[in-house]
Amino acid sequence: MKKIISQIIQYLFVLLFAYAALNKWLTFSEFQVQLGQSTLLHGYDGFLSYVILIVELLVAVALCIPKTRLVALYLSVFIMTAFTIYIYVVLHHTSMSTCACTGIFEKMSFETHLWFNLGFVILGIYGIYLETTNKKATLKWVIGTVLAGIALVALLFFTSKHESAQQQDFTRTFLSDPLEIDSEMVFQKNSFYIAGVDGDKIYLGDYDSPFVIIEVDMNTKKETTHIVDIDDKDLQFYSLKTKVLPPYFYLADGVSAVVLRGKLGEWYAKTISLNQSYFTAFMPMDSSRFALRGVNGLTEQSELGILDINAEQPLTPFPELLKKQVDGLFDVDGMFSFSPKSKKLVYSYVYRNQYLVMDTNMKLMRTGTTIDTTSVAKINSQRTEKGEIKMTNPDVSVNSRSVVHRDLLFNISNVMGKKESHKEWRQVTVVDVYEIDNNRYIGSFYVNNQSGIKLFDMAVTDTHLYGLFAQKMIRFALPNWLEAN
Template sequence: MKLTVTFIRYFLIVLWVYASVSKLITFDEFQVQLAQSPLLSAYAVPVSYVVIIAELSIAVLLCVRRSLLIGLYLSFGLMTAFSVYIYLILNYSDFVPCSCGGILEKMGWKEHFWFNITVCLLILLAIIFTDIFKKRMLILSSVLLVLSAGMVTVLFLQSEYNIKDGGFTRNFISQKLEEDKALDLNIKAYYIAGSYEKKIYLGNYNKPFNVAVVDKNMRKKHDYKVDIDRKDIPFHSIKLRVLHPYFYLGDGISAVLLRGALGKWNAKTISYRQTHFTDFIPVDSTRFVVKGYSKKSGQNILGVLHTHKDGQVLESHQELLEKQIDGVFDTDGILNYSLEQQKAVYTYFYRNQYLVTDANLNLLHRVNTIDTTSIAQIKVSKLKNGEHKMSAPPQTINKKVVVHRNLLFNISNSIGKSESKSMWKQAVIVDVYDFVKQAYIGSFYVYHRGEHKLSDMLVTDHYLYGLFDRELVRFILPEQLRERIY
């Protein structure tokens, strides 16, 4: 028993000292990461000091025999608060960077949560062996559990970053989105890469050279592995795109693009070290619209990459993305391309605007959405190492955008006038625009499936396909939208 308590005691001392010192070493980054949290943004500065002081103080209390029990109780309260915080982040909020420091920062959110739970149980075990007054032990442990969990939960409920009031009125389509079929994909690592005729193609975040093909009857999923011609290239972040009759693999960090014929699953390198990029979409078999970072301007930039047998040419279009704050975060957005309309569409994440260009990125229109946020509501800090990071949770306006023919479908993050906030806990809202006519058409709800929200989507002439965790669901597109497609 004494050996168990001694082990837990020294383990906690090392844990608290290590965590606090790691935060002190990268203190400016620690404060920025706290400021990114949807729960703690408004209190980032005081919380950064309180957490470090608390961790060091608890470590000191654990070192002294007389104050060991106090240190154990405070350890339990603080670790409970950390655990509840991670639980809320996992289940009710978008991802924010871990601010624990050191090797603990390398853990995923789920691993970190279970690590904290394990530590809480160890602390409780040490308290049981140390506190001879069992009634006091039961009362204090229960009170600390309720207070710690309650404090973090109150901060979460007070947060105003989850749903932004856009101050506008939506026109909801009278016909509801009707579920047609669903297919269990078994894992939740998929994203939608494209479609053609009776097949939908899914990429895999965990296994980037794997492709899943789903027939549009939603009956079967077939898995394939892509064989590439260059095994010597160090791949980092691969994305799959589909534009019939080819599929494309792109890695902007390694500056490589590969192309293969659909159904054959062999890919050859068509561009290597020509340009680095953060996103890409194929326009045809040798031409791509890419988004990247310009070292010269220090801003995001769009360009057209031509990959020909006799050479490669990159045409930059610095004039398209308009800087408001830093030129990087404020111009971040989503690339789409409509093959039928021969037009590219770029939608900003943090402001109410999308750009429409031709296939060569010649600007046709700058179009505002129904949201009223014309200036990106973001805060950016520069760290000592020169790196720029978000210093507050950004107010995302447009979360996910896809286009089909002339229509743009946008998962909005803004609540309109007279809309029920309770509905936002049950569904996401998709706003639909005709980007050719520069017109807003209407909006509709896509309800969550249990606890899972719509994370990705694809639209065809008759259906909307949605990804919910590990499930692919087909919905019948309302007639009011089908008749607007051309």
């Protein structure tokens, strides 16, 4: 019976390593890209991509040979221990979104992958015990193998740039008046994002259920779920997202090139644009005109434009607005924010310290800069076998979220200034505030993590800042001098 169990364990490891190696070989450039995106492995990615592939193949073969089987089992435990600790570090100590995995493993969540790897560590240890007779000596070798796997990842961790925030030579001015919490709510789900604001009501979209809009009243702490009905049930959607600009809400899918509009309170949306333009970012400016970012099919570079559903030529591109520095794709990545009060549209770059201030005709009014020093995007990109262009270095984003209200820009920064500690940054989110009319930095404030969760999304009104932390929404009272600026 022990022999059968031992063989089953060996076959499982052979299948695991052979499958992993084959997938890496078939998508090798994509595998290299993912390694390069890892904050723990970047810098070692060129060397490690070959080493991991070769070692997995050799272990799979060695497991099939009786004379090398025991050594291969020890190597299997070493490799799976290292993979397990790597996933743990990614999950708890970095801001990474990828794990350099291929095939079915790429589809797993970090939590699932952690338990999957841990299960194979235990299987491997049991398989070693079934193959040996001197249990005392085996215990020492197993402990040493596990510790070696842990030590390898620890070495990578302490020699890599694993911090989620970069540190630069500038000094922030922190506001003397802290934000005070005046209301908070906890939701049952953590898949919400802020779709828009209407007075004291906040509207949330749901990544998991794109036809659901949650209406939140922070005064009464009432949460109302609305199910949106649409006029054309045959439409295909791939990345549907909700935006609210009172008195309307909008459902937009740039992959399907479709925009639907409905009135708040009625929850029925009609198709107002179909196949007029594909886009990667979308912001309504009024009931019929929308700011878009899309990729030019000829140049493969991102451009801004206006979609006017009532115009004879619905799409008007403005290719001169985004300034290419590296590839014209990732280096110009950014986010729209729009203030109905001041009728100003802001496009904030993700990977550099700049933002564009435009009117509703997308006429450039001014270019502003944030206080950090990243004037050139520090990114590299590469085309994979699938034809996709992906970044090949760790996330070096400068700005993660920007919201404009009247003439103030609230910007979540990923860059630390002088005398700011990594330890504190893991516990807070920093928001910098700018006056966009004259590109003046006003000051910054910290927003504390909630149960270990950082500020994910935000909205600003005349008197409050609303912060979304996964399943929790908090309303902060703005200091008097920031109100209704």
